Amino acid sequence: MKPPSSAPDRPEPPGGARGIYLDHAATSPVCPEAVEAVLRGMEITGNPSSRHGAGDEAHEALRSSREQLARLFGCTADEVVFTGGGSEADALAICGTVLAARDRTPHVITTAIEHSAVLESCGLARELGAQVTLVEPDGRGWVDPEAVRRALRPGTVLVSVMHANNETGVVQPVAEIAELAHQAGALMHTDAVQAAGKIPLAESGADLISVSAHKFYGPKGVGALKVAAGVRLAPLIRGGGQERGLRAGTENVAGVLGMAAAASAAVRRLADPGFQDHRHALRASLLKGLEQAGDLEVNGDTASCLPEILNVSFAGLRGDTLVDVLAVRGVCVSAGSACHAGSDAPSHVLTAMGLPAERAKAAVRFSAGRTTTVDAVTEAAATTVDAVTRLRSLGPAVPPATRAKK
Amino acid sequence: MARYSPTVVDHFTNPRNAGELEDPDVRAFIGNPVCGDQIMLTATVTDGTITEIRFRAHGCAASLATASVLTEAAQGLPITDLEQWDDAYVTSLLGGLGPDQRHVATLGRQVAHRLVRNHREGVDDEAPLVCS
Numbered sequence: 001m002k003p004p005s006s007a008p009d010r011p012e013p014p015g016g017a018r019g020i021y022l023d024h025a026a027t028s029p030v031c032p033e034a035v036e037a038v039l040r041g042m043e044i045t046g047n048p049s050s051r052h053g054a055g056d057e058a059h060e061a062l063r064s065s066r067e068q069l070a071r072l073f074g075c076t077a078d079e080v081v082f083t084g085g086g087s088e089a090d091a092l093a094i095c096g097t098v099l100a101a102r103d104r105t106p107h108v109i110t111t112a113i114e115h116s117a118v119l120e121s122c123g124l125a126r127e128l129g130a131q132v133t134l135v136e137p138d139g140r141g142w143v144d145p146e147a148v149r150r151a152l153r154p155g156t157v158l159v160s161v162m163h164a165n166n167e168t169g170v171v172q173p174v175a176e177i178a179e180l181a182h183q184a185g186a187l188m189h190t191d192a193v194q195a196a197g198k199i200p201l202a203e204s205g206a207d208l209i210s211v212s213a214h215k216f217y218g219p220k221g222v223g224a225l226k227v228a229a230g231v232r233l234a235p236l237i238r239g240g241g242q243e244r245g246l247r248a249g250t251e252n253v254a255g256v257l258g259m260a261a262a263a264s265a266a267v268r269r270l271a272d273p274g275f276q277d278h279r280h281a282l283r284a285s286l287l288k289g290l291e292q293a294g295d296l297e298v299n300g301d302t303a304s305c306l307p308e309i310l311n312v313s314f315a316g317l318r319g320d321t322l323v324d325v326l327a328v329r330g331v332c333v334s335a336g337s338a339c340h341a342g343s344d345a346p347s348h349v350l351t352a353m354g355l356p357a358e359r360a361k362a363a364v365r366f367s368a369g370r371t372t373t374v375d376a377v378t379e380a381a382a383t384t385v386d387a388v389t390r391l392r393s394l395g396p397a398v399p400p401a402t403r404a405k406k
Numbered sequence: 407m408a409r410y411s412p413t414v415v416d417h418f419t420n421p422r423n424a425g426e427l428e429d430p431d432v433r434a435f436i437g438n439p440v441c442g443d444q445i446m447l448t449a450t451v452t453d454g455t456i457t458e459i460r461f462r463a464h465g466c467a468a469s470l471a472t473a474s475v476l477t478e479a480a481q482g483l484p485i486t487d488l489e490q491w492d493d494a495y496v497t498s499l500l501g502g503l504g505p506d507q508r509h510v511a512t513l514g515r516q517v518a519h520r521l522v523r524n525h526r527e528g529v530d531d532e533a534p535l536v537c538s
Contacts, residue, residue: 317464321465321467324410324467325418328419344441344442394424394461395463395464396464397435397437397446397462397465
């Protein structure tokens, strides 16, 4: 339908019609290699379980994809289980371990800063009869291995600690915690959904590792779980016995091919010093630009974090409001919390870190990606500083007698 | 932006009448204790008509837009007219609200009514005051 001639022209957002995308921690654009692989997979007719030529073609696609994922995990191809995404991989790791531990009351240790996919799976594990201990992080969003060690007990079957936090980007001491878990006879799971493609996963020491394709430039709706040899898991989705009997259902061949192509590209990037320099340069430029707004605090340990993720609180405004204003102005970012039906709970991650509610509610997450340029983050920072200044000028809304004296 | 009506987007990106009058005839403040949204209105009233009105606001984008829309609608009206405003009218001023945003219509209606009452009773919201 043609708009009426009186309709105002929409202002063109900066960076073209799609704006400046700084929300890669939510999802990332599919890379050309993955697009090509998905299209190729769509041409494959056979069921990987079928015993004929068409089935063989699909089976071979899965076999080669499994090898590519194994290189991302740093494991053997036999240890890779394809899933319908990161959340499903987390559920299989946690509930699958608990269901497999039939002979005792299983105890699971996790942390207060996990993604809801892990926390909710631990909730289900509780319903399945497990006991769950939540370990709190410190004020920088870092989980102390010593706190995990104190939570271990004879019945502990699983320790689940995320590799890098999705809100703050803080990288956790997973290898150290894995060692403690193993010494106590427990399995180690790590939700590496944010870390995959940014940190080598082989060094994590974890028996179970969850990844999600769309966070490393693959398609949505497909993921994988590394299940180390000898680990006993009970399947959650049962039926045809696919994926070593751990995940029934005909495999998403096109999605798996796309994820595998994205995984290979990610492995190549990890070894590229230019990529490493670029991600640090983006963070430095973004932070330098944002600091022009004044009165901002970076949330999370800046010494140990993914440089792609920058979580900041601008004093005197709400994060969700800033995100909405920036969305209109063509800058795509995320807030830690959002106002829903008149109530908003600040992020459970920032709250667990002990941040005051106002600072947690002010939090905004910028997450850069492999195609983000220094020019783009500089422009996004300038737009943000202008939006922050305007929003601050609307407050404070409190009556004069109650305003804090400076 | 599909989350919000074009009017809401227009008002939170280009707020009208932002600020605070130096020597207002009436002041009204409302805060939502659950989500922390706050709106303060200051107005000059001459012969019962709102001749100047400003807002200060802290909160979600929809509540900022509500404060801005209110001031634009109230400017030039007899102040007692605001007493007729209900949630549906505030919602219509905003060009509609999603289910998650309807609380801001209540906030807008409450602060408008409070402005009328404070003017009638000669009350100034100098002290913190929180309504549900």
